[in-house]
Amino acid sequence: MKRLILAAACAFALAACSNPEEERRAQEAADAAARAQKEQKAEGVAKQYDMAVAAQDWEKARIHGGSLLDQYKDTDVAARIEPGYAEVKAKADTARELRRMQGLWQYNQMPVGNKGNQVSASIYSKERVDVDGSGPKPVQLIFRDHPEWKRHAYLVLQAGDFRCPQCTVKVTVDDGKPINMAAWRPKTDEAIAMFITDQKALWKLARKAKSISIEFPVKAGGTRTAVFETGGVDASKMPNWWN
Template sequence: MLVRPLSIALLAAVVLAAAGCNREQKLAEQEAARAVAAEDAAKQAERAFDAALAEGNYQLARAQGDVLLAQYPATEAAARVEPQLADVAAKAEAMREERRLAGLWLYQGQAAGKGEQRTALIQAKDPIEIGGTRTPVKLVFRDHPSWGRSSYLVMEAGDFDCHGSCKVGVSVDGAAPKRMAAYRPDTDEAIAMFINDDRALWKLAQDAKTLEIEFPVNAGGTRKALFEVAALDPARMPW
């Protein structure tokens, strides 16, 4: 009388155990499939990372690497890419800074007389304060077919206190300033002050990361304008 119930109970236990094993096996198989899919996706991301690296596009490579590590951190591809990311990030930042500095310069050419006037212009990092007004300062190198070569500062407001002649201080990369002769032309066409030795200033700009020019203003005292000149391209303005 007890054999049948015991057999049924035993059979039920076996079935439940088998079901549990099957469920665990199925979960393991699903986990393995997800791991394989993650590795495949990570390998694709790694190929995109390597391609960007081969092209020298460090900003794109950095982005590809960051996505790979964020989405597939436990993959073999992530383990291969992660040690490279610090160097790639540094190169990406250097590339970004190089582009920023290059974008500070404006090169122009226009017909003038029987030839072409060419200019290279850069604006100071920060505006200066004159009489309660903040005004930008520009440094211009110009090559004119009739007037020749010149270098000068331009402001939009205020004025330079340099009629006749004066001295300005030119500092390269934070070093002690070099005194250079300058003058404010007698004209109302622009608020400009010319620096006499344009060749010397041009050479300083080619070799420097920054030029800081201190000049007198009619509001009293002097002001300083800092120019980030590191990306000057002499080929765009041959002197």
């Protein structure tokens, strides 16, 4: 019996190895089926990529494109999208940066009796500033539209004070040259605020620039500089301000 089983096993082994051409064809067919399945899956990801590109949703396009080039890098579909993917990544980086800057702004609207609403747009400085030796603290830039007091732009400190009944601040747009602007500090102890006289010009600069820096005099001596990443401001939140 053992001899019969051994003989049968050898016969089967010989039969399996007796036709290498059929084995090659079978392997090629299996490889082709696997490639076709991979291409089909890649097409599904590519469809999502193409839809995101058409919608100019660059961050989503970057995710789908990256997945396509990583998981299906040897497919025809990946070869199709690869030449334009670098541009998509660059646009995704720009979109992400814009979204980050948009999140830096805060918008508020509140009623002022029966006279209308006060609306404001505010942003904190990129880095904290030490204005009086007590340690770095945020500096806030506010644009406000009040039904009675009208439109103003001003800086607010959390400590220290401005050296400024009447003074000049230096405003720099991105990497440009400083622009002198008149400023004044109201006679009040309710808030440590300094108003920029030409609020219209400052608003235009804030809207057009990626960032603005404002150098201002402080009571402790000298000047300090606060940088504001203003590039994400939503002007529609301040409808009565100048374009």
